[in-house]
Amino acid sequence: MAGSNAFSTKGAYVHTGEEFTRDTNYIEDRITRDGTFPPGTPAPEGAQAWAAEAGRYRLIAARACPWANRTVIVRRLLGLEDAISLGMPGPTHDARSWTFDLDPDGHDPVLGIxxxxxxxxxxxxxxxxxxxxPAIVExxxxxxxxxxxxxxxxxxxLEWTAFHREGxxxxxxxxxxxxxxxxxxxxFKDVNNGVYRCGFxxxxxxxxxxxxxxxDAMDWLEDRLTGQRYLVGDTITEADVRLFTTLARFDPVYHGHFKCNRNKLSEMRALWAYARDLFQTPGFGDTIDFVQIKQHYYIVHEDINPxxxxPDGPDLANWLTPHGREALGGRPFGDGTPPGPPAAGERVATGHNPLYPPAP
Known part of the structure; x- marks a missing residue:
């Protein structure tokens, strides 16, 4: 848990008088089909390419984090569960890093850390x-x-196609x-990171x-999605994955915690229907843990929630209400098929998502 005085996150997110600027300098190594950078793609200075091999890597992706949530969704949709294992830290962390406090004895069962x-x-x-x-670990x-x-x-x-599921x-x-x-x-600039620029x-x-x-961007999206089912083309693409993880967190967290409160997502006709459409699509909603999401933001961000x-609310049962987006046509998976159920051990906990309600 965050909150230890020695490793408090206080002061890590909000700097008085300043605009929030995300550090987007990441480890630029890539995992590619043959361990080389694709033709026409120059390697960033100091970066190296690693070969895609089943069982070689472990994806570390906390359910609470929207950036990590993307990788979990794509891994599910493409059927990479057998090729890339998944480690899931708990929802809170201190100034040092994410911890594996949900695993037996508090250590990742594969990496032992x-x-x-x-x-x-x-x-x-x-x-x-x-x-x-997210981080990928050898x-x-x-x-x-x-x-x-x-x-x-x-x-x-693009690089793990040899390990994609059929369909x-x-x-x-x-x-x-x-x-x-x-x-x-x-x-990214105005929505995914835009909510953080408001909150911090x-x-x-x-x-x-x-x-x-x-x-301005939310209104642009509302207009764009009024006449088409998905963001680009008539099938689910990378663009939908990237937007969805922010929308899933909007009413439970960003509306209040980050002061993004002109209105709720559930008060925007097209965007709310679009978000429910994706939530009810296999591979999307079944990756969302609303309890961990709220715990992460409200506990870790001491700067804005000391x-x-x-909070106990809001009621999230409305994510399962009919969305009516089928009327716009579109083919969710194009020429492909939906993914199967979540892998054993990867299902969201009962009661943390309206798809998995607690027993009556």
């Missing part, structure tokens, strides 16, 4: 940046390979990549600017 920090330090003993999820060495979350899902889609959808179709990239760029603003002016950009009290 208590904190994700240990995997980073095995690779970079003086690693100077945040210990972030099992044999116990060392982190990459935490570059925007690239991880793209590489799952895996094409989440990054070549003909649509320029449009997907364009949509992703705005969604260090001044009224910084908050006002972030708030205006967020809601009491660390986690």
């Amino acid at each position: 208590e904190r994700l920090q240990e995997a980073y330090f095995r690779r970079f003993p003086d690693y100077p940046r945040g210990i972030t999820v 099992v044999s060495s116990g060392a982190v390979v990459t935490n570059n979350y925007p690239q991880i899902t793209i590489d799952f889609e 895996a959808p094409d989440l990054y179709p070549e003909a649509l990549r320029p449009e997907i990239d364009e949509v992703n760029d705005r969604v 603003a260090g001044s009224q002016a910084a908050y006002d600017r972030a708030y205006a950009r967020l809601w 009491t660390q009290i986690v």
Whole structure:
């Protein structure tokens, strides 16, 4: 749990008078089909490529984190569960790093570590940046390979094809990549990261600017999704995955905790129906743990919630109400098929998601 005085997160997120700026410098190593950088893709300085091999790597992805949630969804949709194992830290952390407090004896059962920090330090003993999820760790060495979350899902889609399940959808179709990239760029700047720019603003002016950009983008998305089922084309793509993880957290966390309160997601006709459509699609809603999500934000962010009290609401049963988006057409998985149920040991806990209600 966060809150230890020695390793408190206080002061880590909000800096008085400043706008929140996300550090986007990640470990730029990549895992590719043959262990080399793809033709025409120059290797960033100091980066290396690793070969995609079943069983070689472990994805560390906390359910609470929206950036990590993306990788879990894509792994599910593509059927990579047998090729890449999944380690799940608990929802809270202190200034050091995420911990495996949900696992027996508090250690990841495959890597044997208590904190994700240990995997980073095995690779970079003086690693100077945040210990972030998602991270991919080489099992044999116990060392982190990459935490570059925007690239991880793209590489799952393009470089791990030899390990995709039969019927895996094409989440990054070549003909649509320029449009997907364009949509992703705005969604990241103004929505995915926009909610954090509101929540961690260090001044009224910084908050006002972030708030205006967020809601301008939300209105743009509302308009875009009024006449089409998915963000780009007529199937689910990488763009939908990236937006969904923010929408799933909007009413439970961002509306109140991050002061993104012009209105709730559930008060936006098209966006709310779109979010429910995806939530009710296999591979999306079945990865969402609302209890862990709320615990993470309200407990870890001492700067904006010093009491660390986690709210009981809102009622989340409305995620299962009919959405009516089928009327817009579209083929969720294109020429592919839905994924099967979550793998054994990876199902969200009973009572943490309306798909898995507690026993009456």
